Each structure stands twice: as C-alpha cells, then as structure tokens.
Amino acid sequence: MSKQVFEGLKVADFSWNAVGPIMGSYLARHGATVVKIESWHRPDAMRGTPPFKDGIPEPDRAADYPWLNTGKYGVALNMTKPKAVEVAKKLVAWADVLLDSFIPGTMKKWGLSYEQVRNFNPRIVMLSTCNQGQTGPHSHRPGFGTQLTALSGIIHLTGWPDRGPDFPFAAHTDFVAMRFGLAALLAALEYRERTGKGQYLDLSQYEASLHLLSPLVLDYNVNGRVAKRMGNRSNYAVPHGAFPCRGDDRWCAIAISDDGQWHAFCQVIGEPAWTKDARFVTVLGRKQNEDELEALVSSWTVSVTAEQAMEKLQCAGVSAGVVQNGRDMNNDPQLEGRGSYEFLEHPVLGIHRYNYPSFKLSKTPSQIRRGHCLGEHNEYVFTHLLGMSDEEFTTLLGEGVFE
Numbered sequence: 100m101s102k103q104v105f106e107g108l109k110v111a112d113f114s115w116n117a118v119g120p121i122m123g124s125y126l127a128r129h130g131a132t133v134v135k136i137e138s139w140h141r142p143d144a145m146r147g148t149p150p151f152k153d154g155i156p157e158p159d160r161a162a163d164y165p166w167l168n169t170g171k172y173g174v175a176l177n178m179t180k181p182k183a184v185e186v187a188k189k190l191v192a193w194a195d196v197l198l199d200s201f202i203p204g205t206m207k208k209w210g211l212s213y214e215q216v217r218n219f220n221p222r223i224v225m226l227s228t229c230n231q232g233q234t235g236p237h238s239h240r241p242g243f244g245t246q247l248t249a250l251s252g253i254i255h256l257t258g259w260p261d262r263g264p265d266f267p268f269a270a271h272t273d274f275v276a277m278r279f280g281l282a283a284l285l286a287a288l289e290y291r292e293r294t295g296k297g298q299y300l301d302l303s304q305y306e307a308s309l310h311l312l313s314p315l316v317l318d319y320n321v322n323g324r325v326a327k328r329m330g331n332r333s334n335y336a337v338p339h340g341a342f343p344c345r346g347d348d349r350w351c352a353i354a355i356s357d358d359g360q361w362h363a364f365c366q367v368i369g370e371p372a373w374t375k376d377a378r379f380v381t382v383l384g385r386k387q388n389e390d391e392l393e394a395l396v397s398s399w400t401v402s403v404t405a406e407q408a409m410e411k412l413q414c415a416g417v418s419a420g421v422v423q424n425g426r427d428m429n430n431d432p433q434l435e436g437r438g439s440y441e442f443l444e445h446p447v448l449g450i451h452r453y454n455y456p457s458f459k460l461s462k463t464p465s466q467i468r469r470g471h472c473l474g475e476h477n478e479y480v481f482t483h484l485l486g487m488s489d490e491e492f493t494t495l496l497g498e499g500v501f502e
Contacts, residue, residue, distance in 0.1 A: 102130070102463065103129050103130025103463050103465075103466070104129045104130055104460065104463045105126050105129045105130040105131035106130035106131070107130070108126065108130070108131040108132070108195050108196065108288075109131070109132050109134075109193055109194045109195045109196070110123055110126055110127075110131050110132065110133040110134065110194055110195065110196040110197075110198065111134055111136065111187075111190050111191050111193070111194035111196070111197050111198070112133050112134060112135045112136065112171065112198045113136050113197070113198060113199040113200075113201070113206070113211075114198045114199055114200040114228065115137075115143040115144055115145070115200055116143070116144050116145060116200065116243065116244070116273070117145070117167060117244065117270070117273035117274070117277070118200060118228050118244075118273050118276045118277045118280065118302075118304055119198045119199065119200040119226075119228050119277075119280075120135070120143070120145070120167045120168050121167055121273075121274075121277045122198065122226070122228075122277050122280050122281050122284065123135065123168070123171060123198055124166075124167060124168055124169045124170060124171065125281060125456060126196070127169065127170030127171050127468075128169060128170050128455075128456060128465040128466060128467060129460070129463065129465050129466075130463075130466075131196075132172070132484070133170065133171040133172065134171065134172045134173075134174060134190060134194075134476075134480055134484070135168055135171040135172065135173050135174070135471065136174055136175075136176055136187065136190070137173065137174070137175055137176075137473055137474070138175055138176060138177050138178060138502065139158075139175050139177070139473060139474065139502045140177055140179070140502060142158050142473055143164060143168075144243075145161060145163050145164045145167055146158040146159070146161045146164050146473065147161065148161055148163055148164075149161070149162075150162045150163075152447065152448050152449070158472075158473045159446075159447040159448075159472045159473060160447055160448065162448065162451075164470060165445060165448065165451055165453070165469060165470025165471075166451075166452075166453050166454065166470060167470075168470050168471065169453055169467055169468065169469070169470055170466070170467060170468040171470075171471060172471065172475075172476040172479065172480050172484075173471030173472065173473060173474060173475045173476050174474060174476055174477050174480050174481070174501070175473055175474030175477060175501050175502055176500065176501065177499055177500060177501070177502040178209060180498070180499065180500055182495060182498065182500050183500045183501075184209050184210065186481065186485075186495070186500060187209060187211065188209075188210060188211065188219070189485055190480075190485065191211060191216055191220060191223070192219055192220050193484065193485060194220070194223065195222065195223065195224065195288075196223070196224050196225075196226070196284070196288070197211075197216065197223055197224070197225040197226070198225075198226050198228075199211075199225075199226075199227050199228075200227070200228045200229055201227075201229065202229060202239055202241055203227075203229060203233045203234075203238050203239055204239070206227070213225045213227075213299040217297065220297075221296070221297060222291060222295065222296070222297045223297045224284065224287045224288055224291060224297045224298060224300070225297070225298075225299050225300065226280060226283070226284055226287075226299075226300040226302060227299075227300070227301055227302065228276065228277075228280055228302040228303075228304060229303075229304070230242045230243075230246070230247055230303075230304055230305060231303055231304075231305045231306075232301055232302070232303030232305070232306065233301045234301070243270065244269075244270020244271070244272045244273040244304070245266065245270050247270065247272040247304055247305050247308055248266070248267065248270055248271050248272050248308075250305055251272060251305060251308040251309055251311065251312065252309075252312050252315070252326075253267060253271050253272075253308070253311065253312070254266060254267070255326075255328070256312070256315075256326055256327075256328055256329075257328065258328045258330070259328060259330040260327060260328050260329065260330065262328075264328065271308065271311070272304050272305070272307070272308040273304075275307055275308045275310070275311055276302065276304035276307040276308060278307075279302065279307040279310075280300070280302045280307075283300050283302065284300065287300055312326075331352075332389065333354070335356060336354045336355055336356040337355065337382060337385045337386045337389055337392070338353055338354075338355055338385070338389070338392055338393055338396050339353070339354045339355070340352070340353065340393060341353075341422050342393070342396055342397050342400040342408075343397055343400060343401050344400050344401060344403060344404055344405040344407075344408055345401060345402065345403055345404050345405075346404060346405070348424075349404065349405045349421075349422075350405060350421075350422035351400055351405040351408040351409055351412075351419055351420065351421055351422065352419065352420050352421075352422055353396065353400075353408075353412065353417070353418070353419045354418040354419075355417060355418070356418070357382070358381070358382065359416075360416065360417050360418070361379075361382075361385070363412075363415040363416050363417050364412065364415070364417050366415065367411050367412055367415045367417070368399045371399075373395050378391075379392060405421040405422065406421055408421075409421050437459075438455065439454055439455055439457075440452050440453065440454055440455070441453050441455065441467050443467065443468075443469040444469065445469050445470065446472060447472060451469065451470075453467050453469070453470075455467065474501060474502075477492075477496075477501045478492060481495075481501075
C-alpha cells in the first residue's frame with residue numbers, strides 16, 4: 100500500500116455531532132492518526148441518536164456514530180477533573196491539528212483556546228466549528244444543524260406554496276459546512292508546511308451553509324425578490340418533479356430543461372395526441388399549464404416501473420432518476436461497482452456497513468477502520484502515543500480520570 104496523504108499527521112478531535120467528526124474521519128481515512136476525546140459523563144450526542152442496535156439506547160449501540168468517526172482512536176476523559184485536563188493538554192501538545200465544536204469559551208475554560216495552546220504548541224492548526232462562529236452577537240447561542248437549516252433559509256424553501264415550511268431530511272448544513280472546513284484546514288496545513296507556523300480557523304456553519312442559497316440571496320439584493328416555496332417545481336425546467344410509477348410508493352424524478360429534451364421525452368412515451376397540444380409546444384406554454392402537464396406526464400409514468408422510466412428517458416438524453424429508498428441504495432449496482440461500501444466487524448454492532456469517501460485518490464487510496472467504542476483505546480493512546488507509564492495510567496484510571 101502506498102503511503103497515504105496524511106500519514107504522520109496527528110489530530111486531537113474534541114468535536115462532536117457531525118461537522119467536526121466527519122472532517123476528522125476524512126483525515127483518518129487518508130492516513131492521519133486521529134484521537135477522538137469524549138467522556139462517559141457526556142458522550143458525543145450522536146451516541147444518543149437512534150437507530151440503536153436491537154432498539155437498546157446505549158452509547159456503543161448507536162448506528163450513526165461509527166461511520167461519522169471511522170478510523171479514529173477513541174478515548175474518554177472526565178474533563179471535570181483537573182488531572183484529565185492536564186492529560187488533554189498533553190494530547191494537544193502531541194497533536195498537529197486540534198478540532199473542536201463547542202460553544203465559544205469552552206476550550207478556554209480548560210486552557211485549550213488557540214491563544215493558550217500556541218504557547219506550548221506553536222505549530223498547532225486549530226479549527227473551531229460551532230453554529231454561528233466565535234464572534235458576533237449570536238456566537239454563544241447553542242443549537243444543531245436543524246436549527247441552522249432554518250436560519251440559512253433552506254427550510255423556508257422546502258415544501259409547497261399553499262402550506263407551511265417543511266424540514267428536509269437530515270441537517271443539510273452539517274454536510275455543507277464540513278466541506279468548507281476541510282478545504283480551510285488543508286490550506287492551513289499547506290501554509291504551515293511552507294512557513295512552519297500554525298494558525299486558527301473559525302468556521303461558522305451558518306455562513307458556510309449560506310453558499311447553498313447564494314443565487315437567491317443575490318436575486319434579493321439585485322431585484323428585491325424573495326424566493327418562495329415551489330414544491331418540486333423549478334424556474335428553469337418543466338416538467339420538473341417526482342412522478343408516480345407502477346408499484347407501491349415508487350417514483351421517478353424527471354427534469355426537462357429545453358425543447359430538445361421535451362421532444363425526446365415525447366418520442367419515448369410514444370407521442371400521444373396531448374404532446375402536440377399548442378399549450379405544450381414552448382417552455383413558456385408548458386410552464387403556464389404546469390398542473391395539467393404534470394397530470395399527463397403521470398398518466399404515462401404510472402404505466403411503467405420507476406426503473407423503466409429512468410432507463411428509457413436517460414437513453415434518450417432526458418434527465419431522470421429513480422427516487423431511491425434505503426433498500427434501493429443497498430442494492431445499487433453503481434455503488435457496488437465502485438466499491439462504495441465495506442462491511443466491518445464492530446464489537447457491539449456486529450457486521451456494520453461503512454461508506455468510502457465519494458472521491459478516490461489513484462496513488463493514495465483511502466483505508467477504512469471500524470468506528471470505536473467509547474474509551475476503547477484509552478490504554479493504547481495514553482501509554483503508547485503519549486508515553487504515559489503503566490503505573491501512572493493505572494493510578495489515573497483508579498481516580499476516574501478516564502471516564
């Protein structure tokens with residue numbers, strides 16, 4: 100196996116939930132030694148999030164935690180104890196990168212703010228990622244990705260014009276902000292490589308997520324127009340939506356953006372008489388008669404399976420895709436063909452599926468190690484990586500430091 104991109108990089112990961120942990124996991128999958136710090140008294144919130152194996156809500160039975168923290172070493176430190184704080188400082192002194200996602204001021208209470216850490220580790224690259232950044236009037240407001248999905252305007256746009264806003268599945272902001280965080284972190288590491296100097300990165304998940312809707316923000320700034328909920332419709336394509344297909348709760352998403360695709364669609368469905376209706380000849384006409392058009396498109400899709408609809412339309416150059424559920428994705432030949440998943444044995448969860456990163460490095464491919472149990476690697480990290488004596492480890496263990 101070729102040397103991995105981040106081999107030799109050491110990371111102390113105090114982050115929790117999704118944004119920070121995913122960043123740490125990407126580093127671990129590409130060779131970094133990442134140590135995740137939690138506590139039995141206050142474990143990562145994802146350990147308390149269902150689904151749980153056998154429906155039993157215990158920290159090591161949470162199904163989502165392992166894939167968010169793939170490849171890390173897991174330790175437990177009871178940070179209410181001064182000796183645990185001292186151990187944490189030794190871990191940070193060992194590290195090249197420090198991640199946290201606490202409310203501003205939390206790390207400072209432990210003597211682990213960037214200004215404090217740089218005094219004993221001047222090369223450290225520290226990234227703090229909380230809801231709304233480290234500064235500003237709302238910086239200390241706690242919250243999660245669902246709250247930020249509302250603040251950033253995504254929920255306002257989700258749903259139908261005649262109904263209230265809806266929550267999309269999952270917290271979109273978690274999976275947007277972490278990409279900005281990784282890019283910033285790589286830039287800081289490259290800067291350190293050139294200059295020998297570390298630096299501090301303040302990632303506002305709120306601000307990062309605004310990039311999803313930047314065209315709509317610009318539209319308001321220029322035209323004074325506030326975007327509204329449109330259901331599945333689009334300003335740039337018609338028909339545009341999810342259409343019912345043969346079978347129980349089966350759907351195919353179709354998006355037709357120009358006259359060429361419209362003519363190809365008409366040919367695929369056999370050019371019934373309604374496709375020649377003058378109301379549907381132009382994009383503008385189709386847009387003005389969208390309700391009736393969608394009903395007519397549905398009259399064709401219900402006669403075929405979602406897979407048949409997708410295959411026929413894609414072969415004709417029309418954008419279409421099955422609205423897949425969990426079962427579909429589990430058996431998706433494209434994902435299987437690219438080796439997107441790997442099954443690994445977890446000591447509590449049993450055989451557990453992990454997904455590889457969506458990108459593949461040809462010279463330095465990623466590797467996956469299973470997610471850890473809470474505090475699983477205490478002895479290895481503190482005695483092997485930090486050089487703590489067996490006697491000191493045993494003493495601190497008895498004093499409840501590693502809880």
